[in-house]
Amino acid sequence: MTLHCKHSSRQNVIFGPVPSRRLGRSLGIDLTPHKTCSFDCIYCECGRTTDLTTKRKLFVDPDRVLFELKSFFDEHGKQFIDAVTFSGSGEPTLYKELGYLINSIKSDYPNIPVGILTNGSLFWQSDVRKDAINADFVIPSLDAPNPTLFKKINRPHENIKWESYIQGLKLFCQEYKGNLRLEVFLLKDLNSTKESIDEFKNLLLEIKPPMVELNTLVRPGVEKSIAGLFTKEMKYIASRFEPINCKIIGKYEKKKTQKETVKDLDSLIIKILSRRPCTLDEMSDSLGIPQSLIATAVNRLVKNNLIRKLDNFYFAGSDRKSVGIV
């Protein structure tokens, strides 16, 4: 399939591998231009949504995506990759040919699990559910237990009504036979109060996901005022959700494999950081190279104003505004 795309000249769509607490070393595919999403979440690691939309489009030629993936594997091999994940700096189900890409990648690389990290906001549309149905894993999210918090936390596009969003999640949970984990992202004093937890529990019993993953903020988000929960609080909430099948997303487990060199290290670091802020340790583990080499490269990039450091995290861009943090 060869198509003429509006964004045919934009940067690579393949990024990473990104260190993921759930997926190990996940090679990302970012199908939407920064930052195109149906939500504008207050905790988003990618900055403010600049194109808030529900319109599905062909942002990039699917053959170009497949070509970039093949080039990556030809150059770096497949042994470092635990999963290929549609994610990045926007909502992947906004991409019109998502189903075609999932089927093609599964057929070209049958041993690598292919999955989607999605906000789940478009599952009320049957074409979106159909596109996602063949993925090996799907991780949709539910950050609010009621319409008021939905608006406050996710700041959705006006076309996304709370009732359709919940109905879409229910339908997808019924139809999908792969590995589905519904992520509940908890924020201090916002959606983690006693009332919210009771509402969440009732809603989850209605949606019936096979597994719930509790997550919380560990990286800087868009709004400075928000905060994550301590493990103790997460454990308490998990116990309150019983008998729902629920687990807490743990710390990222380091891999042992390391290589001494990597081609274009600076640009690989910038690509990883343009999708999410990372620590030195995470970058080292994700790229499978020693931390001393990463440290030298990031010092050079910081000096040249190509990335910046805030606490233990490194960001793409030279100022807080450039990563959308206000």
Ligand code: SF4
């Ligand atoms: S967190 Fe995900 S769903 Fe929310 S604005 Fe960012 S990319 Fe969109």
